[in-house]
Amino acid sequence: MSKVKYYYDPDTLSYRKIELKKSRRYRNIFLFILGSALFGFLGLIFLLNTNILNTPRELSLAREVKNYELRFELLNRKLEQIEEVLANIEDRDNNIYRLYFEANPIPEEQRRAGFGGVNRYKSLEGFNNSEMIIATTKRLDVIQKQMVIQSRSLDEITKLAADKEKLLAAIPAIQPVNNENLTRMASGYGWRSDPFTKARKMHWGMDFTAPKGVPIYATGDGTVSRADNRASGYGKHIRIEHGYGYMSLYAHLSNYNVKRGQKVKRGDLIGFIGSTGRSEAPHLHYEVWKDGDRINPINFYYGSLTAEEFENMLKYANQENQSLD
Incomplete structure (x- = not known):
């Protein structure tokens, strides 16, 4: 009322x-x-606009946001661990692997370069946590790019390693005649007395004296380019192209165990000691060629001789005596 x-x-x-x-x-x-x-x-x-009163839906969404923020924090911690591991791999890649195989190191700015041009994160803008989301996404993108660069680098290293292995197998690296079969190491590379004219003449290889029929072995992997007696003075001889500019020659043979075009491995039996061609006695005349020039074979026996054996060979090879061809 x-x-x-x-x-x-x-x-x-x-x-x-x-x-x-x-x-x-x-x-x-x-x-x-x-x-x-x-x-x-x-x-x-x-x-x-305040937290005094929230609906159940809002409370649920708030809990989800907190959960996502926690997940982003954990993700960033894992990203830090990944970055540390990747940095360690990159350091070894530049300072060990690429250095060993004589490849240029990958610059730091190339590994960690960002993405220019269009704003690729525009769709992530305008949210409450946009800054955090964009920062994390950028880290993921940079890590992904680093991994792609590192993967390509390892592919390159793998190829270089395979090439290095082929190179090491191809370089003439053993004595072509076993020590137990040698009578002596008759003559080395350098100026020697010619056995026929007695004049001082350049001797372009090394002479290994052994009985006729003693086995001769390939000193490196390669392909037989010649196995004939059509070269002046060499008699029956074999030439093996090793690749990488290397070629080895085996002269004055009594017989062949290979034919032209045949692929051989280091240590394969290729022929037998003889005295064909311009030769004074049964022996093997052995030459090593690099890029078309004859070089001293004394530097190519690291795969078969001990230090003492090499020292003895060096002493006899340096004696200016008479060659056998």
């Missing part, structure tokens, strides 16, 4: 009842409803 209101009338010196007009009453009601609605709207806006 609404209260009855009165006012004092000074003319009659009495209290009179206040009679509200209907229009004013309706206006008051309207203003009350409008004020209540406005207050309620402002209160709703306030509540929606």
